[in-house]
Amino acid sequence: MPFYRHRRLRSAAQHGCQIHAIRGVPVIFSQFTATAVKSPQFVADDYTVRMMSAALCPLAIVGPTASGKSDLSLALCEQLGGEVVNMDSMQLYRGMDIGTAKLSVEERRGIPHHLLDIWEVSQEASVQRYQERAEACITALMARGVRPVLVGGSMMYYQSLVDAWRFPPTDVAVRSRWEARAEDIGVHALHAELAQKDPAAAAVIEENDERRTIRALEVIELTGQPYAASMPTRREVPRWGTKVVGLATESAWLNPRIDLRSRQMFDNGLVEETRGLVCEGLTRESTAGRAIGYAQVLDMDAGLLTPEEAVERTITGTRRYVRRQRSWFKRDPRITWFAADTVSATGVCEALHLDA
Secondary structure, three states, rough: OOOOHOOOHHHHHOOOOOOEEEOOOEEEOOOOOOOOOOOOOEHHHHHHHHHEEEEEEEEEEEOOOOOOHHHHHHHHHHHHHHEEEEEOOOOOOOOOOOOOOOOOOOOOOOOOHHHOOOOOOOOOOOOHHHHHHHHHHHHHHHHHOOOEEEEEOHHHHHHHHOOOOOOOOOOHHHHHHHHHHHHHHOOHHHHHHHHHOHHHHHHHHHOOOOOHHHHHHHHHHOOOOOOHHHHOOOOOOOHHHHHEEEEEEOOOHHHHHEEEEEEEHHOHHHHHHHHHHOOOOOOOOOOHHOOOOOOHHHHHHHOOOOOHHHHHHHHHHHEEEEEHHHHHHOOOEEEEEEEEEOOOOHHHHHHOOOOO
């Protein structure tokens, strides 16, 4: 039966959209925005993605820092004809290369990487702003017949995509009150208050992350519910039919990798990179300035740490963050886990029934 008989496809054709078949799936081509195309009953990119998802679903690669996500993503992109969409919150920052283990252009092996270097280090991070850009990017890739490969270990950024997280409202007065509270008692004490009100939220927000701690307390006050109540449950089918690959690691294997990578970052110029970014607006109080490695260099330059202490704090800080990543991701039942030390692109494709 001609697919124009489908009501939405027929409506799209009547309103000037081009319709093509990709891998046997009818796909509507328009401007791929999140706005209706002439007819208020039809949203082109939403339908495009729904139609494409069965044939060309995104693939997400998650797991702890230093587990090999980038290497696996390159191999999978080469095998599946995919392109990388970044889900690492610190790789969004321009100039933060060494300390985030961002792949150089040469190391990307010709594979396009999206959503790297989109923010200045002086900008505050925003999951919502990231989500808007990432959704548009993923939609456009799928519409071109390219499989998006989402890569990163930033928990909220991952969830904002696979669960289409819709963010709760804000209130300037409430937020200002919590900001004043943070200034009075300090971020660690404020985080302790959050832990009393909402242990689950405190478990996924770093102790020194003042902005997110304040945001969680603001939402709790505005909604009268735990911050987690505004978050997706991780029980729904992943958006776009995304298949999620997790890299499972043992500490005996991962800890030496963390130690080696941290020391190599300092040897390869992390101190000089950080000092250069200070001239671009990097501060200890900014989102970017709280990133592991950069924070320790800033503390070292402030006379709070010796060079060796900065390296050691970077290693211990990374290990602590890895424990949080493991704890958070293991609660997502939609993830298919593979041993990080033996995983291969071929093995992933076979297990998940993926083909180019």
